[in-house]
Amino acid sequence: MESRLYNPFITFKFGNRTCFLTGESLGSSDEQIQVFPVWMMRAFDLEEKPFKMLDENMVTYKSLKLPCSVRVAEAFGEVEEKVEKAMKGGYKEVKNLPEQELFQWVGKILYGIVFNEIQAAIRQTMASGEEMNFSQALVHKFRNLHFMLQSLIMPTEFEHVNPFNIKVFPVDNASDTFLYRDEINTLIFSIRMGDFAVMATLQDNGTNTIYHEDILHHVRGQILHPIQFEEICARYFYSAYLFNRLPEYTYMETPEKVYIEPMPLNDWTLKPIFDDWQVKTYGQVLENFWKPWGFTLFEIIKNPENPMTFLLDEDGRFRKTVDLPKA
Template sequence: MTTKLYNPFLDFKFDNTTCFLTGEKLTSADEKIQVFPVWMMHAFFLEEKPFKMLDESFVTYKQLQLPCSANAALAFEQVESQVERAMQNGYAAVKELSQETLFQWVAKILYGVVFNEIQAGIRQAVMSGEEMNFSQALVHKFRNLHAMLQSIVVPMEFEHKNPFTVQIFEVDNADNTFLYRDEINTLIFSLRMKNFAIIATLQDNGTHAIYHDEVLAKVEGKKLHPVQFEEICARYFYSAYLFNRLPEYTYMETPQKVFVEPMPLNDWTLKPIFDNWVVKTYGQVLENFWKPWGFLLFEIIQNPEKPMSFIEDENGNFRTDIDLTKG
C-alpha cells in the first residue's frame, strides 16, 4: 500500500464538507480551522480587521477559515503551538525552528488564502452563470503547494534541496508591529513582528537566496532597522515577479513516505531564470514598501545606476547610520 496524496484540483473540489487537506468527508460544519493563527489574531486585534480579496471585496481575518478534519487540525495545532512559542520568544527562538516547520506554518496561511479566493471565485461564477476562468499556471503552483503542505500529515522527504526557503532576520521593530504581506501569484510571503521578520519563497528551489546572496551576506548577523528590512522585502517581491520558471516536481509515493524531487530549472530555451531587473519598476516597488517613511520614486531612482539604499553606503558597506531624512 502506497502513501497517497490528495489532489483537490482534479475535480476542483473546494466545498465546506470535505477536508481541504486530506479530502476526507466531514461530519459537521464545525470542523474548521482558522487560516490565520488564533493567537496571532488575538495578539494584534486582527479578528474584525478587513482583509482585501483579489476581487477587491473585503472579509475579516476571522472569516478566513478552512474545512478541516480532526486529525489534520491536530497536526496543524502541533505546528502552530511550536511556532507560537518561538514567535512569542522572538528572533533567537524563531531562528531555531526547522525550515520544514516554518514552511508548513507559512504554507497553511498562504494556501488558506488561496482556498478562500477559489471559493469566492466559484461563488461569483455560479452567480454570473459563467464558467470560472482559472490560469493553468496558477493551478500548477497551487497543486504543488497543496501537495507539499500534506507533509504535515503524510511522511514526506524533500530530496536534494528544499523547494522552499524561509529567511529569518533580526529587526529593531516597535513593540506593537505586525506587518503581513503575501503575493499568491508568485508564492512569496513576509511577516514583520516582535524583534524579527521572515521572508518565505515557496516554489523557487532556493534560487532567490542565490539571486540576493550579496545583500544577504551584507546583513548576515546584523540587527536591521525596519527600513532596511523593507528594502530587502522589496527586492524579494520584485525578483519573485521576475522569476520566469514554473517549477516541476516529481512525487514518488511509497509505503513509508512520499519523496519529492525538484526538477532542474534550466530549460531548453537557455533563458536566464530571472527576467531583466528594471530600476524604475524596482523603484516603484520600493516606494510602496517605504510608504511609512514617505520616500518618493524620483528620490529613490534619482541616480538610476545606484538607487537609494539604506542597506549599503556609497562604498558598498553595510549602513549603520540610518538617517531617515535623507537617502
C-alpha cells in the same frame, strides 16, 4: 499503487464539507480552523480588521477559515504551538525552528488564503452563470504547494534541495508592529513583528535567495532597521515577479514516505532564470514598501545607476545607523 496525495484541483473540490488537506468528508461545515493563528490575531487585535481579497472585496482576518478534519487540525495545532512559543520568544527562537515546520506554518496561511480566494471565485462564477476560467500555471503552483503541505500528515523527504526557502532576520521593530504581506501568484510571503521578520519563497527551490546572495552576505549577523528589511522585502517580491520558470517536481510514493524532488530549472530555451531587472519598476515596488517613510519614486530613482538604498553606504558596507523612525 493508488496515490495517497490528495489533489482537490482535479474536480475543483473546495466546499466546506471536505477537509481541505485530505479530502475526508466532514460531519459538519463547522469543522474548521482559522487561516491566521488565533494567538496572533488576538495579540495584534486583527480579528475584525479588514483583509483585501483579489476581487477587491474586504473580509475580516477571522472570517478566513479552512474546512478541516480533527486529525489534521491536531497536526496543525502541534506546529502552531511550537511556532507560537518561538515567535513569542523572539528572533533567536524563530531562527532555530526547523525550516520544514516554518514552511508548514507559512504554507497553511498562504494556501488558506488561496483556498478562500478560490471559493470566492467559484461563488462568483456560479452567480454569473459563466464557466470557471482558472490559470493552469496557478493551478500547477497551488497543486504543488498543496502536495508539499501534506508533509504535515505523512512522512515526506524533500530530496537534494527544499522547494521553499525561509529566511529569518533580526529587526528593530516597534513593540506593536505587525505587518503581513503575500503575493499568491508568485507564492512569496513576509511577516514582520516582535524583534524579527520572516521572508519566505515557497516554490523557487531557493533561487531568489541565491539571486540576492550579495546583499544577504552584507546583512548577515546585523540587526536591521525596519526600512532595511522592507528594502530586502521589495527586492525579493520584485525578483519573484521576474522569476520566469514554472518549477516541476517529481513525487515518488512508497509505503514508508513520499519523496519530493525538484526538476532542474534550466530548460531548452536557455533563457536566463530571471527576466531583466528594470530600475523604474523596482523603484515602484520599493516606493510601495517604503510608504511609512514617504519616499517618492522620483527620490528613489533620482540616480538610476544607483537607486536609493538604506542597506549599504557609499563604500558598499552595511549601513549600521539609520536615522529614521522605526515605523
